[in-house]
Amino acid sequence: MHIADQISQYLLSGLSTGAIYALIGVGFAIIHNSTGIINFAQGEFVMLGGMLTLFFLTALKLPLLVSIILAIAVATLVGIAFERLAIRPMKNASPISLVIITIGGSILIRGIAMLIWGKDTHALPTFSGNDPIQLGEATILPQHLWIFAVTVIVIICSKLYFNYTISGKAMRACAYNSRAAGLVGIDVRRMVLFSFAISAAMGSMAGIIIAPLTMTSYDVGIMLGLKGFCAAIIGGMSSGLGTVFGGIILGVLESLGAGLLSSGYKDAIAFIILLIILLVRPQGLFKKGDTERV
Amino acid sequence: MLKRATFILTFVVSLAILAGSALAAPPIKIGGLFAVTGPASFLGEPERNTAQMVVSEINASGGIKGRKLELIVYDTQGDATKAVQAANRLIKDDKVSAIIGPSTTGDTMAVIPVAEKAQIPLISCAAGSKITDPVKKWVFKTAQNDGLAVAKIYENLKRKKIAKVAILTVSDGFGSSGREQLKAQAAAHGMQIVSDDTYGPKDTDMTAQLTKIRGSGAQAVICWGTNPGPAVIARNAKQLGLKLPLYMSHGVSSKKFIELAGDASEGIVLPSGRVIVADLLPNSDRQKKSLIAFVKDYQKHYNAEGDHFGGHAWDALMLLKGAIERGSDNPAAIRNQLERTRNFAGIGGVFTYSPNDHAGLAKDAFVLVEIRKRDFALVK
Numbered sequence: 001m002h003i004a005d006q007i008s009q010y011l012l013s014g015l016s017t018g019a020i021y022a023l024i025g026v027g028f029a030i031i032h033n034s035t036g037i038i039n040f041a042q043g044e045f046v047m048l049g050g051m052l053t054l055f056f057l058t059a060l061k062l063p064l065l066v067s068i069i070l071a072i073a074v075a076t077l078v079g080i081a082f083e084r085l086a087i088r089p090m091k092n093a094s095p096i097s098l099v100i101i102t103i104g105g106s107i108l109i110r111g112i113a114m115l116i117w118g119k120d121t122h123a124l125p126t127f128s129g130n131d132p133i134q135l136g137e138a139t140i141l142p143q144h145l146w147i148f149a150v151t152v153i154v155i156i157c158s159k160l161y162f163n164y165t166i167s168g169k170a171m172r173a174c175a176y177n178s179r180a181a182g183l184v185g186i187d188v189r190r191m192v193l194f195s196f197a198i199s200a201a202m203g204s205m206a207g208i209i210i211a212p213l214t215m216t217s218y219d220v221g222i223m224l225g226l227k228g229f230c231a232a233i234i235g236g237m238s239s240g241l242g243t244v245f246g247g248i249i250l251g252v253l254e255s256l257g258a259g260l261l262s263s264g265y266k267d268a269i270a271f272i273i274l275l276i277i278l279l280v281r282p283q284g285l286f287k288k289g290d291t292e293r294v
Numbered sequence: 295m296l297k298r299a300t301f302i303l304t305f306v307v308s309l310a311i312l313a314g315s316a317l318a319a320p321p322i323k324i325g326g327l328f329a330v331t332g333p334a335s336f337l338g339e340p341e342r343n344t345a346q347m348v349v350s351e352i353n354a355s356g357g358i359k360g361r362k363l364e365l366i367v368y369d370t371q372g373d374a375t376k377a378v379q380a381a382n383r384l385i386k387d388d389k390v391s392a393i394i395g396p397s398t399t400g401d402t403m404a405v406i407p408v409a410e411k412a413q414i415p416l417i418s419c420a421a422g423s424k425i426t427d428p429v430k431k432w433v434f435k436t437a438q439n440d441g442l443a444v445a446k447i448y449e450n451l452k453r454k455k456i457a458k459v460a461i462l463t464v465s466d467g468f469g470s471s472g473r474e475q476l477k478a479q480a481a482a483h484g485m486q487i488v489s490d491d492t493y494g495p496k497d498t499d500m501t502a503q504l505t506k507i508r509g510s511g512a513q514a515v516i517c518w519g520t521n522p523g524p525a526v527i528a529r530n531a532k533q534l535g536l537k538l539p540l541y542m543s544h545g546v547s548s549k550k551f552i553e554l555a556g557d558a559s560e561g562i563v564l565p566s567g568r569v570i571v572a573d574l575l576p577n578s579d580r581q582k583k584s585l586i587a588f589v590k591d592y593q594k595h596y597n598a599e600g601d602h603f604g605g606h607a608w609d610a611l612m613l614l615k616g617a618i619e620r621g622s623d624n625p626a627a628i629r630n631q632l633e634r635t636r637n638f639a640g641i642g643g644v645f646t647y648s649p650n651d652h653a654g655l656a657k658d659a660f661v662l663v664e665i666r667k668r669d670f671a672l673v674k
Contacts, residue, residue, distance in 0.1 A: 006509050009534070013501040020498075119335050121522040123554045130557065132533045141533050213529075214498030215522045215554055223496035258502040263491040264465065266502075 005137035010259040011252060012135065016144040018251025019151045020214075023206040024228025025235060025243040026154065027199035032237045034171045034195035036178075037098045041082060041106035043225020044113075045200045048075040049207025050216030051113055054122050064125070072204050078109070079200020083193050106221065113218040124211040143212050150209050151244065154202060159240050171195060230274045236284015245286065249273075319361045322623045324349070324614065325384035326367035327377055327395035327405065328419075328607075333495075334372035336520070337397040337603045341419050342367055344588075344604035345394060347595045348611045358618050370396050374404035381408045391623045394610040395419050397603075399467055406433055415629045417613060419606035422471055426652040434632055434652045436609040436642050437602075438567065438659045440468075443544045444475040446565040446660045448483035450673065451514055456539075460489035460512035462503055462527065464519035469495075472518035472543055488512045493523060501530045507538075514538055520545040525554035532558040539563065544660065548601050552668050563673060565660040567602045567642055570670050580639040584612075588641055605641030612640055 024046055031039040052074050056067035086105050087098060127146055132139040162168040173181040174191045182188050207216065207224075214220065227250065235246030250270055257269040277285065326345050329338035349365040357363060366388050368380035377396050384390045385408065392415040396402050399422030406425070409416040409432050418425050421437040451459065461476050463469035469492065480487050489510035491503040504527070507515055515538050517527050524546045531540055540562050542551075547566035552559045568575060572585040588608050592600030616638060617631035635654070638645040643659025662673040 003509070006505050009505040010502055013499060013505070017499045119339075120550065121525075121554060123525070123556065130529075130532070132535060139533055139535060210498070213526075215525065217522070220496070223494075224498070255499075255502040258491075258493075259506045263493060263503050263506075266497070267494055 002137075006259060007256075008136055009138040010255045012138040012140055014252030014255030015248060016140055016147060016251070017255065018231075018248035019144075019147050019244075020206065020210050020224070020247070021227045021231040021250050022235075022244040022247025023147070023151050023154060023209075024203060024224055025231030025247050026158065026239055027203040027206070028229055028232040029235070029237045029239040029243050030158070030199045030202070031195050032232070033175045033239055035087075035095075035098075035192050036175065037087075037095045037102065038229070039196070039199065040099065040102045040225065040229075041109060042199060042203050042228060043221030043223075044106045044109040045075050045079060045203030045221075046207035046210075046224050046228075047110070047113060047216065047218065047221035048078060048200075049204030050124065050211035050220065051117055051122075051207075051218065052204070053208050053211065054124055054216060055117065057124070064127070068208050071208060072201050075204030075207075076197050076201045079196045079203075080193060082109075082200075083196035087192065087196070088189060106225075110218055110221065117218060119218060121215050121217040123215045124208075126212040127209075141213065143209070146209050147213075150205065154205070155240060155244055162239060167191070167194065227270065230270055233274055234277055234285055236281075236286055238284065238286065242284060242286040246284070249285075321362040321364035322358065322618065323364045323366060323388060323390040324611075325381075325388060325390035325393040326365055326607075327370050327380055327384070327393060327397075327401065328367060329372035329397040329401065330367075330369040332371035332373065334398045337419070338369070338372070338395075340601055340604035341395065341397055341607040343596055344592065344600070344607040345611055347591060348608055351591070352611075352615060358615055358623075361623070366390060370398075370401050372398055372401065374400050377401035378404050378408055381405045385409075385412045385414055390414065391618075391625055392417070392614055392628050394607060394614070399425060399471065402433075402435075406430060409433060413629075414625050415614075415632060417610040417632070419603070419610060422467070423475075423653070429650060429652050432629055434613070434647060434654070436606045436613070436640070436645070436654075438544070438642055438655050439653055440471050440543075441475045441479065442655065442657050443565040443660050444472070444479050445483075445657055446662055447516060447541050447563075448479060448485055450563065450662055451485065451541075452483055454514075454539075456513040457484060458486050458488045458511060458513045460491070460507040460510055460515045460538075461487055462491045462493065462500070462507065462515060462517045464495050464523050465492045466495050468520055468543075468545055469518050472545075476516060476518065493519070493527075495519070495523060497523065498526060499530065500527045501534060504530050504534055504536055508534065508536055512538060514541060516541040516543075518543040518545065521548075521550055522554055525551055525559075528555040528558040528562060544602070547663070547670075549599065552665060557668075559665045559668065562665045563662060564665075566663050566670070567605060567659065568661055569600060569602050569605050569641055571661065571663055571672055574670075574672050580637075580644055581641070584608075584639055584641060602642065609638075609640035609642050609645065613638060613645065 027042045052071035053067045056062045056070050126143045128142040170186045171191045178188045231247035232243050235242030258266040328342040349363045353362045370377035399420040402418040402420045416433045418435040423439040425435050463473040489507050542564040544565050575582050589600045617628045621627035621631040635647045643655040645654035647654045663670040664673050
């Protein structure tokens with residue numbers, strides 16, 4: 001097998017894992033952009049998506065589509081409850097304490113999931129079969145196409161939402177200056193609640209479409225959450241294309257690194273990139289110049 | 295008046311306690327250290343369950359020499375510091391006669407100095423060969439050495455006239471121990487490792503490594519890991535249309551792996567303890583009786599299939615029972631009798647300990663199985 005064929009497979013594999021990272025990263029970005037905090041429980045929403053779908057599918061014997069819709073709904077409710085119970089009561093808390101609260105929340109959610117569903121890993125059925133699709137010398141699975149499609153749709157929707165709807169614009173206003181936003185009549189607390197609901201829904205959706213490939217268990221959220229966080233950082237916490245490119249860069253570099261260098265350094269590559277970007281371009285790769293928030 | 299009442303009460307109570315202890319001999323205390331929670335809980339949970347099951351059964355049938363067993367279990371959470379604390383507690387506060395566990399090699403290595411110093415026999419349920427190599431006076435183990443599994447795979451490859459292999463191991467304790475053994479034994483079996491790759495325990499896509507392997511000229515792939523990684527690898531191999539024979543380790547020898555890998559599991563060959571193929575064994579097999587008893591019991595108590603990991607605890611307790619029956623519950627006597635165990639047919643294999651061998655198993659502790667139509671079949 002020629003090196004060129006190998007590289008085409010590395011790129012394709014990287015692209016498909018990158019899309020997963022991107023989808024999770026966008027969830028981080030949305031909450032960050034409306035509240036200024038990093039929600040480290042984002043990975044747990046990803047886990048909830050997969051585990052809830054599995055629960056509805058196997059324990060309640062519901063059809064796949066119904067299970068998916070229910071799972072997203074329940075995960076969204078968890079996101080809302082999380083904001084109401086853990087974030088909102090902390091009036092005037094500094095962002096750093098809120099970030100720590102989200103870490104605590106993630107441990108709690110993970111623990112509850114472990115108690116309810118146990119520690120086993122489970123596989124979800126794929127949405128449209130297991131027959132690989134040949135692209136030149138490289139192959140992907142139909143499930144990857146689902147991931148690409150959902151990522152694209154989510155990015156387009158969030159772009160439209162944040163730029164063209166009143167509540168989207170209001171959410172952005174809260175990010176720039178929540179006091180000023182409050183003064184012009186925006187209900188800041190409501191916007192924060194919205195952002196948690198949206199990113200919980202998005203995270204759970206990511207968890208559902210990747211579960212047939214990556215499998216799911218109570219603790220999948222940790223690593224996927226971290227990788228999504230990396231993607232969001234590389235993309236400068238943008239809820240649009242920046243994070244998508246961040247995820248894809250991360251995925252492709254991991255895959256090329258594992259294939260061409262050594263697989264032992266795969267995660268190291270990801271986190272070295274993260275460190276370099278935080279040091280050299282803390283505003284992300286794609287943000288122009290100095291965008292210090294006023 | 296009050297004083298006299300207190301005195302009488304104290305007298306009566308102490309009399310009652312004395313009488314009670316005179317009627318029933320004190321129980322023999324056995325400590326258990328298992329990683330019931332945390333990343334190694336897939337080992338610790340069945341081990342604890344099995345230990346509790348065996349103890350309650352021994353007690354129900356009258357105990358050992360008329361004395362009941364008392365099992366005191368602490369959760370190490372797969373954390374060496376907690377394991378050492380718990381071991382100290384078992385020895386100093388609970389005053390146990392012997393300890394079963396810990397579940398992982400890391401925990402065991404940390405606990406060994408504690409047991410050696412206190413001179414309490416320790417029967418580890420972890421697989422790492424360094425636990426009993428070199429031999430430590432008070433330390434025994436029941437899990438099969440990884441090296442035995444490696445030898446089993448290499449022998450099969452040799453029979454198929456395959457000499458170039460690619461190895462893909464998980465980057466945790468289990469994987470690195472397997473990787474060491476795979477590399478160490480390659481030359482002796484005439485194997486050449488043409489590609490040596492690893493993956494992270496939480497990785498979700500291994501197509502990059504497999505693509506590299508496809509370009510390396512390997513004739514077979516050996517993957518060393520525990521669920522879910524190997525299931526992802528099996529699926530990735532199918533996705534890439536990789537035609538090479540795929541070998542797995544005994545780390546995935548349970549129905550769970552087949553469930554996770556689905557159709558991609560077809561044709562995969564792996565070394566395994568005999569538990570999962572207990573029904574398929576010929577009646578002449580020495581372990582068959584123990585195996586069937588264990589599987590049935592576990593099914594009855596926990597409504598789940600008994601696995602190897604539970605089997606390690608089963609073996610440890612039964613070895614201990616044998617040692618106490620032949621000697622006494624004194625730690626030194628238990629140790630001496632353990633060392634004299636000969637041909638005990640347990641779950642993990644047929645144990646024969648000696649002063650030079652505290653692992654007690656030979657290569658035949660493993661059988662090779664192939665996954666056919668979502669079930670295990672013996673490879674002749």
